[in-house]
Amino acid sequence: MYKTGDVVMYGTSGICRVAAVEKRDLTGEEQEYYILRNIYSDKNIYYVPVNNEAALGRMHPVCTKSEVDELISHMNSEGLIWIDNDNKRKEEYSRIIKDADKHEIIRLIKTLYLRRRELSENGRRLRSSDENYLGIAEDMLFEEFAYALGIDRCEVVDYIEKHLA
Structure with a gap:
């Protein structure tokens, strides 16, 4: 309650x-x-x-700073969740957004970042639906991290990169 x-x-x-x-x-x-x-x-x-x-x-x-740091420390070990079938991928990504489990959100973001990079190297782009899911996931995670860390949302990626290094 x-x-x-x-x-x-x-x-x-x-x-x-x-x-x-x-x-x-x-x-x-x-x-x-x-x-x-x-x-x-x-x-x-x-x-x-x-x-x-x-x-x-x-x-x-809202998670605490120590919970944020714990989530960041496990980011590299999180697996990917790419699904080749567009409809099944949309269903899974929609479920992840709805459930709002931070580990799953991190896996989604990581998967789409890596997929975007792979496609970019071949002169291609992510599908717009994947970009939309990525944007929603980033908004959810980064807003919560920013609040928990007491920083601006635009500083979250730098914070994550610094703590992963």
Whole structure:
């Protein structure tokens, strides 16, 4: 159970603060909601029913600096998840984004970075759907890392590279 003031990552919506936990009638039936406010935009407010497992599955506490450093330390050992079949690849990448498991997100980013480099060497490019998944994954991971590390999002790649070296 989250409480007012907790900071969470809410799926692809970004980092939010639990502004309140209160009963509301948003669907014709009164129920209890977490009211989330995006920490970077007061305009983005999300109402998450406390009894909806699917919606709650999109919420997780923001990782700590030590958790970020631990994830970075294992990046080189993470395997790749390239799937040749376009439809199966889209399904798998969509699942990874939805589940928001940081290890899987890292594997996705690593796979697409390496695939992009390989294609570039042959004068080719990633498919637009792969670029979209890469962008979503980077946004999710880098925003959370930046918050946990207390740095700007644009500094995350440098931080990772410095700690991998």
